[in-house]
Amino acid sequence: MAEGQTPKVLSRELLERIGRAIDLRIDRAEYLTSGAANHVFRLHSGRGSVIAKLSMTDKTDLFAREAHALRHLAATGTVPVPEVLLATPDYLILEDLGDEDKELPDSRWREFGARVGCLHQVHAERFGYEHDNYIGIWTQRNPWTADWVDFFHANRVLCFLDSGANRQVLTRQDRDGIETLFARIRSLIPEQKPSLxxxxxxxxxxxxxxxxxxxxxxxxxxxxxxxADLAMTQMYGLFPEAFYEGYREAHPLLPDWKERLPLYQLKELVLMIAQFSHAESLQSLRALIRRFA
Incomplete structure (x- = not known):
């Protein structure tokens, strides 16, 4: 975190430094929220506002990778993302799109679902990516791999089993159950192309x-x-049905897709336990093993 910064206050020196970098006279900073890796502010000026994310970690490439990902998504012409204005090791400056609290009509969710469906029509020859990325403070590895089950097993689950609280929380029975699940998962998940x-x-x-x-x-x-992407849409707050209606128009779904979603959520459950010793995630993990293993 930059010198002179506290979670909800930014120093005048830092505001002036950011302002010079983006050619904007910043009048004040409004604290918005914090995540595992950064604090988020809205910076106000006489010419409008921008969003600033301030790093809380020692990962000097955190914002460069986020900026790269946003620009990559924008270049596909599928899903809308905020424009990246500046990325440095200490902060990321983004276009301020505002935020709307009221419920959106189904038509907006249907349109968004179709755009995500179009994103998933962007394919590669193998699974992975050109570099790793981050989920909060956690590194998500992306080595190019021909087989998705191998990719998921090594880079979304095994790499976190001995991280954080998992060392203390997961029992031998839990670990054996995860391995048994992976012995079956290839027969449970149909073949699909690598999609962005x-x-x-x-x-x-x-x-x-x-x-x-x-x-x-x-x-x-x-x-x-x-x-696997859709599996996250059913965790921590469901997307409305209109999203899936729009998605299916752009990207037809395979039979029984909803029944398979919990299998992909294994990664998130293991990660939540590692970060927070999350009791609810541990219960869900054990229920998943009982159901599929």
């Missing part, structure tokens, strides 16, 4: 702009399975 995925598609990474249009933020892009 947002990588962390939960409700808080969906920005409802003041224009009424829905944008995506905080990407962890890679080429994976569309169903």
């Amino acid at each position: 995925c947002h990588g962390d598609l939960w409700i808080n990474n969906v920005l409802r702009a003041r224009s009424g249009k829905i944008h995506l933020i905080d990407p962890a892009i890679h080429y994976g399975l569309p169903e």
Whole structure:
């Protein structure tokens, strides 16, 4: 975190430094929220406002990778994202799209679902990406891999099993259950092409702009399975049915897709336990093992 900064206050020196970098005289900073890796502010000026994310970690490439991901998504012409104005090791400056609290009509969610469906029509030859990315402070590895189950097993689950609280929380029975699940998962998940995925598609990474249009933020892009991306839309707050209606118009879904979504949520459950010793995630993990293993 930059010198002189506290979670809800930015120093005048820092505001002036950011202002010089983007050619904007910043009058004040409004604290918005904090995540695991950054604090988020709205910076106000006489010529409008911008969004600033201030790093809380020692990962000097955090914002460069986020900027790259946002620009990559924008270049596909599929899902709307905020424009990147500046990325440095200390802060990321983004276009301020505003935020809308009121409920959006189904037509907006249907349009957004179709755009995500179009994103998933962008394919690669293999699973992975050109570099790793981050989920909060956690590194999400993306080595190019021919087989999705191998990719998911090594880079979304195994790499976190001995991280954080998982060392203390997961029992031998839990670990054996995960391995048994992976012994079956290849027969449970149908073959799908590697598709460009947002990588962390939960409700808080969906920005409802003041224009009424829905944008995506905080990407962890890679080429994976569309169903894995959709699995996150059913965790921590459900997307409305209109989203899936629009999605299916652009990207037809395979039979029984909803029944398979919990399998993909294994990664998120393991990560939540690692970060927070999350009791609810542990219960869900054990229920998943009982159901499929």
